[in-house]
Amino acid sequence: MGDSADAWVGSAYLFVQSTSENILLPSLYGKPEQKPQVFKAFKLAFADSTGSLNGVDMLKVHCSDPHLIVQLKFSNRENCRKFLQSYREGALRDSLQRYLSLTTPSPVHVQMELKTGAVQLDSMLLEEERCVECISQEKPNRLRDEEITKLEESLRNLSCQGGNSSLMRPEEQSPSLDSSHPPCSSVRSPNSLPQGDTFTFQGQQFTNRKITLDDHQKFAKLVSKKWKQVGRSLQTTCRALRDPTIDNLAMEYEREGLYEQAYQMLRKFIDSEGKRATIQRLVAALEENGLISLAEELLGIRPNETAV
Known part of the structure; x- marks a missing residue:
């Protein structure tokens, strides 16, 4: 039984495109000084998705404007x-956006497509076994690209040496962590990979955290009638807000007004997402809908104070 599991192999193509203004992923990846950082972002996002540094093997990265095709x-x-589960729920996209944002002055937002040959998997993600079967039928047609091998080795060496390169995560650069690192002959176990705990907003770094009661109340008070738009942005990665949930909430709490409608929408998001209901995801949804001042309020940014 173990032999048959070991023999299983499949392949797929991940198309990734930046939706952020002035950020073109092929251009970013094409710069020698930034290529290792972009590669590292993908590597860590894939590790987050499977729980293993070796859960997914990158064979080649193709640059085909406006996509990076992995x-x-x-x-x-x-x-x-x-x-597939991480991809379907939006966790893979969240991780990749978080890690890519560490390589640029402004946040990076992406959209993805997953294909095997001529088959578009996005349209059948709820049929997991069918997707797995499509991937298993698409056998890898190449060995790992030489460039990918060199990037893998570079990343592994830097992780082992604990150097001060920008390739290292902020957590890994801390001298206090050096003594707990495993020997250089071994790769860190996937469970020890820190889940990126910071994100970038308007060029500043902020600690990612769960949405607090204070955040919740401020959001409901200030978002006004745009709460539906924010909800629709959140629904792309939150099954509990999928249609017709938002419209149902609007009707159910119509008498109570906008505050209660917004409050109940965000409560549903928090209750369903648990520890994944983070301030980073809420801020990204606010930013997507032009609610910058509300995002600044939740993050404690005081423009008037900083100008003084």
Whole structure:
């Protein structure tokens, strides 16, 4: 039984496009000084999605404006399922956006497509076994690209040496963590990978955290009738807000007014997402809908004070 599991292999292509103004991923990846950082962002996002640094193998990265196309190899059916679940729920996109944003002065937002040959997997994500079967039928047609091998080795060496390169995560650069690092001959276990705990907003770094009661109340008070738009932005990664939930909330709490409607929408998001209901996801939804001042309020940015 173990032999058959070891023999399982499949392949897919991940198309990634930046939706952020003035950020073109192929251009970013094409710059020698930034290519290792972009590669690292993908590597860590894939590790988050499967729980393993080796859960997904990157064979090649193609630059095809406006997309970066990553050819993926899966050697384990369970890792393939984990990847698909993370992709379906938006967790993979969230991770990749978080890590890519550490490489640029402004936040990076992306959209993705997943394909195997001529088959578009996005339209059948709820049929997980069918997706797994499509991926297993698409066998890798190449060995790992030499450039990818060099980037892998560079990343591994930097992780082992604990150097001060910008490739290292902020958490990994801290001298206090050096003594707890494993020997350089081994790769850090996937469970020890810190989940990126900061994000960038308007060129500043902020600690990511769960949405607090104070955040919740401020949002409901200030978002006004744009709460529906924010909800629709959140629904792309939150199943609990999928249609017709938002319209149902509007009707159910119509008498109570906008505050209660907004409050109940965000409560549904928090209750369903648990620890994944973070301030970063809420701020991204606010930014997407032009609610910059509300995002600044939640993050404690005081423009008048900073100008003094």
